Amino acid sequence: MNTKKISYLGLLIALAFVLSYVEALLPISIGIPGMKIGLANLVVMVALYTIGSKNAFMLSVVRVLLVSLTFGNFAMMLYSMAGALLSFVVMFVAKRSKKFSITGVSVLGGVFHNVGQIIVAIFVLETSKLVYYLPVLIIVGTITGMVIGLVAGMIIKRIGGWKDICYGSKSSM
Amino acid sequence: MKKNDVILIASLLIICAISLLAIKLWQKQSTTDKSYVRVEVDGKVYGTYPLNEERTEKIQFENGSYNVLVIKDGKADITEASCPDQICVRHMPIHYSDESIVCLPNKLTVTVVGGQENEIDATTN
Incomplete structure (x- = not known):
């Protein structure tokens, strides 16, 4: 990993961190646990398509650690980590299968982020009643995932992959 | 967007909308006048309160955190x-x-328990 790659990854982590904070500031909560717009997933998506799955995975984990240590508590970290990991695995598999475009991958990521959090909550709280929240969470995840996917697609088209980032073969804007 | 994406999004939305409707209908049906709320902390029952009488309950935890539960107008x-x-x-x-x-x-959950479920419990006991 050369200096340019390290600084690029650092930049993305910072971006994901800030977006998580912005999301925490938005008062859109409708009282359903585990609901997220997933702004930070935008960065993970861009990373997944530009700098590879290994780096994107690292980015996702470091983001959750940073955000929950700064703004949350241990319980929050557990939920976020479950959501982030499950959503990453699903996005990785979906991308590998080549059956979906960026939008489809992002939708799956958004949906499974919410599903992962609810699954952990069911185990922590030992109440299966939370399953009733799943339909709403999946609908929200689908819609936000669609928007995030469309935006991510636009960004990815413009910044290219590792090569473009490190050697600047795409003319700077 | 590929065709698969559209299929994925459409099927997710349709399935969820249908199950949401079904859940709401079923919940409405199984609610009776005798409903009560059950408060659980960390999976253990903390207390049950009938929905037809007004009350305010402060649930205090050992570490100083709290939740205030208000029952009013059957809600x-x-x-x-x-x-x-x-x-x-x-x-x-x-x-x-x-x-x-x-x-x-x-780690707190407040759940409405319908009167009907209660009767089933009583007969099986």
């Missing part, structure tokens, strides 16, 4: 909580059977 609501995310406070008041309010930081 249960959490009006105050010490947790940072306040998701439980923003939740709409609950009334129908099996609706619940959850406070993840305090």
